[in-house]
Amino acid sequence: MRDVTPDGSPVEVYAALPALGEPEIIEAVLSGRGDVLDLGCGTGRIADVLARRGHRVVAVDESAAMLERVRVAEVVRARIEELRLERRFDVVVLASHLVNTPSPAARRGLLRTVAHHLRADGHAVIEWHPPAWFDEVRESTSVLGEVGVRLGDLRRSDDLLTATVVYTLGSVAWPQTFTARRLSEAELCTDLSEAGLVFDQWLTPDRTWFSARCDAAA
Numbered sequence: 667m668r669d670v671t672p673d674g675s676p677v678e679v680y681a682a683l684p685a686l687g688e689p690e691i692i693e694a695v696l697s698g699r700g701d702v703l704d705l706g707c708g709t710g711r712i713a714d715v716l717a718r719r720g721h722r723v724v725a726v727d728e729s730a731a732m733l734e735r736v737r738v739a740e741v742v743r744a745r746i747e748e749l750r751l752e753r754r755f756d757v758v759v760l761a762s763h764l765v766n767t768p769s770p771a772a773r774r775g776l777l778r779t780v781a782h783h784l785r786a787d788g789h790a791v792i793e794w795h796p797p798a799w800f801d802e803v804r805e806s807t808s809v810l811g812e813v814g815v816r817l818g819d820l821r822r823s824d825d826l827l828t829a830t831v832v833y834t835l836g837s838v839a840w841p842q843t844f845t846a847r848r849l850s851e852a853e854l855c856t857d858l859s860e861a862g863l864v865f866d867q868w869l870t871p872d873r874t875w876f877s878a879r880c881d882a883a884a
């Protein structure tokens with residue numbers, strides 16, 4: 667099977683990738699077991715780890731092929747922008763730099779969904795490319811679990827960076843080209859505010875993960 671999602675993510679690759687500290691980043695904002703919504707969950711690489719640890723996890727993705735690989739978390743197939751569950755969560759996760767989508771309207775749609783599903787005292791946990799990444803990123807190769815990862819073909823144009831990641835698993839290679847938009851911290855805060863969220867704190871020293879809260883003034 668060589669399933670690829672609409673955004674180009676290869677299902678086999680995400681099924682083979684291990685969690686890389688993300689569950690611990692998310693658990694750091696929870697006090698005890700909690701209700702977690704993982705938006706753009708893929709194969710449940712993060713969601714299933716949290717569910718196995720006793721959190722109640724709802725895992726959302728638009729790709730049926732990805733959701734078929736989720737083992738423990740409850741799954742919902744939907745586009746994130748259109749998701750409107752009746753339930754609210756202690757943590758809403760938006761990982762994988764989805765917030766750096768080139769389209770400002772799409773970004774606002776993602777953030778509105780995050781805000782809609784947060785409890786009043788909940789935390790959004792978001793992974794982004796901080797502004798410095800756009801200047802510092804270089805061609806590179808790495809190995810994550812069984813997966814080889816080669817980043818190349820970097821092209822910069824104003825605030826947009828386009829690159830291709832080639833994932834290798836066994837003898838099979840999957841190229842995935844993506845475009846990310848550089849956001850300043852001020853632009854990020856403006857988009858959070860428009861969605862009814864307010865920046866809370868950096869969750870990692872490299873500032874790739876941060877939390878946001880419901881804006882009490884919104």
Ligand SMILES: C[S@@+](CC[C@H](N)C(=O)[O-])C[C@H]1O[C@@H](n2cnc3c(N)ncnc32)[C@H](O)[C@@H]1O
Pocket residue numbers: 671672673675680705706707708709710711712726727728729732744745746747761762764
């Ligand atoms: C790069 S994969 C990462 C999956 C998971 N977050 C992880 O870290 O393993 C991105 C996932 O987000 C999903 N996705 C991207 N945009 C989406 C959208 N607007 N609505 C629903 N799913 C989306 C894709 O289908 C894909 O499974």
